[in-house]
Amino acid sequence: xxxxxxxxxxxxxxxxxxxxxxxxxxxxxxxxxxxxxxxxxxxxxxxxxxxxxxxxxxxxxxxxxxxxxxxxxxxxxxxxxxxxxxxxxxxxxxxxxxxxxxxxxxxxxxxxxxxxxxxxxxxxxxxxxxxxxxxxxxxxxxxxxxxxxxxxxxxxxxxxxxxxxxxxxxxxxxxxxxxxxxxxxxxxxxxxxxxxxxxxxxxxxxxxxxxxxxxxxxxxxxxxxxxxxxxxxxxxxxxxxxxxxxxxxxxxxxxxxxxxxxxxxx
Amino acid sequence: xxxxxxxxxxxxxxxxxxxxxxxxxxxxxxxxxxxxxxxxxxxxxxxxxxxxxxxxxxxxxxxxxxxxxxxxxxxxxxxxxxxxxxxxxxxxxxxxxxxxxxxxxxxxxxxxxxxxxxxxxxxxxxxxxxxxxxxxxxxxxxxxxxxxxxxxxxxxxxxxxxxxxxxxxxxxxxxxxxxxxxxxxxxxxxxxxxxxxxxxxxxxxxxxxxxxxxxxxxxxxxxxxxxxxxxxx
Numbered sequence: 001x002x003x004x005x006x007x008x009x010x011x012x013x014x015x016x017x018x019x020x021x022x023x024x025x026x027x028x029x030x031x032x033x034x035x036x037x038x039x040x041x042x043x044x045x046x047x048x049x050x051x052x053x054x055x056x057x058x059x060x061x062x063x064x065x066x067x068x069x070x071x072x073x074x075x076x077x078x079x080x081x082x083x084x085x086x087x088x089x090x091x092x093x094x095x096x097x098x099x100x101x102x103x104x105x106x107x108x109x110x111x112x113x114x115x116x117x118x119x120x121x122x123x124x125x126x127x128x129x130x131x132x133x134x135x136x137x138x139x140x141x142x143x144x145x146x147x148x149x150x151x152x153x154x155x156x157x158x159x160x161x162x163x164x165x166x167x168x169x170x171x172x173x174x175x176x177x178x179x180x181x182x183x184x185x186x187x188x189x190x191x192x193x194x195x196x197x198x199x200x201x202x203x204x205x206x207x208x209x210x211x212x213x214x215x216x217x218x219x220x221x222x223x224x225x226x227x228x229x230x231x232x233x234x235x236x237x238x239x240x241x242x243x244x245x246x247x248x249x250x251x252x253x254x255x256x257x258x259x260x261x262x263x264x265x266x
Numbered sequence: 267x268x269x270x271x272x273x274x275x276x277x278x279x280x281x282x283x284x285x286x287x288x289x290x291x292x293x294x295x296x297x298x299x300x301x302x303x304x305x306x307x308x309x310x311x312x313x314x315x316x317x318x319x320x321x322x323x324x325x326x327x328x329x330x331x332x333x334x335x336x337x338x339x340x341x342x343x344x345x346x347x348x349x350x351x352x353x354x355x356x357x358x359x360x361x362x363x364x365x366x367x368x369x370x371x372x373x374x375x376x377x378x379x380x381x382x383x384x385x386x387x388x389x390x391x392x393x394x395x396x397x398x399x400x401x402x403x404x405x406x407x408x409x410x411x412x413x414x415x416x417x418x419x420x421x422x423x424x425x426x427x428x429x430x431x432x433x434x435x436x437x438x439x440x441x442x443x444x445x446x447x448x449x450x451x452x453x454x455x456x457x458x459x460x461x462x463x464x465x466x467x468x469x470x471x472x473x474x475x476x477x478x479x480x481x482x483x484x485x486x487x488x489x490x491x492x493x494x495x496x497x498x499x
Contacts, residue, residue, distance in 0.1 A: 017277050019355035020381070049356035050389035097357045097392040099399060102327030105358070130355060131276035132324045159459040163319060164277040170322035194419035200452045202459060223425050232384050232429040 003146075004070055005113070007120035008042070010261055011148040013139070013177065017164025019130035021156045022185040024052040025231060026221070026253075027127040029246075030152075032238040033254035035081045039122035042073060044112060045086035046139050047129035048098050048105050054088040058234025064089040070115035085116045102134035109135060113142035130164075132171040140175045149261065150178035152218065152253075155209065156186045158202040162209050169213050180260060181216035182206050183253060189223040190245055218256055221249040269300065269346045271337060272311035273364055274354040275323050275330045281313035285461025289314055297342040310341050327359035334363050348488075355389075357396040365400045374488050375403035377445065380436075381411045382428035387436050394440055405487050406443035408480055409433035414450040415472070425450065446480040448473050 005011070014027045024047070031041045045053035054060040057076040064085070065072045073083035087098060087108065118124065126143070129135055140148075151172055155165040165182070172179050184206025190197050200223065210217035224246035230237035241247060272280035281287050284303050291314045292299045300308030312323060312333060325333075343349070354360055365373070376397050380390040390407070397404050409432055414423050430436075437444040451473040457464035465474055 052385050095391040097396040099357045101359050132322050133276055134326050158455045160279050166320050167322035170320050191416040193421040196418035200450050201455050225425050229427055
């Protein structure tokens, strides 16, 4: 019997040691960028306590259906170029808290990895909660047979965030997960009124960490109110705001991922 | 006399923020000794038990719960006016365990932190529901990263836009207190990174007055409820 991941060409995890640094944002924008490069993308959201992905695509009210192969992922539009799976779709009410201990979380993650009928995808992006615990251990274990491409680690520039991401790097090393690179998110804010740049969350920590750890640095993404607004409204930032300050960095990150995969094939 | 217990086992940030990186925990006959920032501020974190900043704590729930129990049982806090427990994001093992283990003693309540945008609020509503489920009183909500004033032109930007009314609307809808809003200030991150007290380093910052107002409201809540408990006895 053909596995549900057999048609998925590349699996990418988005990790961070720290909460609130923008993993779901980067996962979403990466998916949108890849779609604009003509790729078919799926996002598997394994953040069971705080599932953000459905809302970022304006499909938070959608239901999930079953087919012979398992769960049918939710398509974000008629194009069917981006599909999603998240516990967010399984909750009766959006404010319901998922108050589960590890074993129950692990069971659902195993199901999410094995039982979603993704079909053929160029990329499956796995968005994770912060940390190095049950969800991460279970996800990496379940994905191991499918040889993930690797992980993108997201940090904000300041030392307190970088300190946790160092531990995430150790997690990757210990679990044999290749690090595709580090993204320094919320890196600087350009005032829309006077263009003055302020490093609200400091600057450079992500780049320094990449150098220190010998992993690729994928780039700095600035704070961009238009990006935050797009995510709030579930809009396609890549399509609608190509002149916005975060766009070049996001496009560059995507290009490096694509370059990496084409190098792999050759 | 204040105790700060960091139960974020995977991402222990408190040692760095308190300027205590590299400190170790000492054992004595009366248990583990907290690491003191000042005579009246003691701290405990898994961060003090790790030998390198690269050490990752890759533990499943049960092992994390075990350490939290030890922190509560084996740390010799002494007489304390306030025990503050910093938690990781979520509604899982750490949160269930801390509420369970403290159930025999009295928890005044929870302070819940959010940022203004709906993406954050949607998770915080779950956290509020978690508190209701486990009968944890809610002292109130703090809206963090609430607006940024450009140091050059002094115009305000909503970097994390409150598209659905921010914490204020959510608190109204869910009948919980909004304790206050804290604006973005680059000095906050800097102070935390250097392990210095932001309140001392930037006494004139609008964020400092926000913090102080919030802290005052928390103290008032605790005093009121303590008084009520004493009346009931």
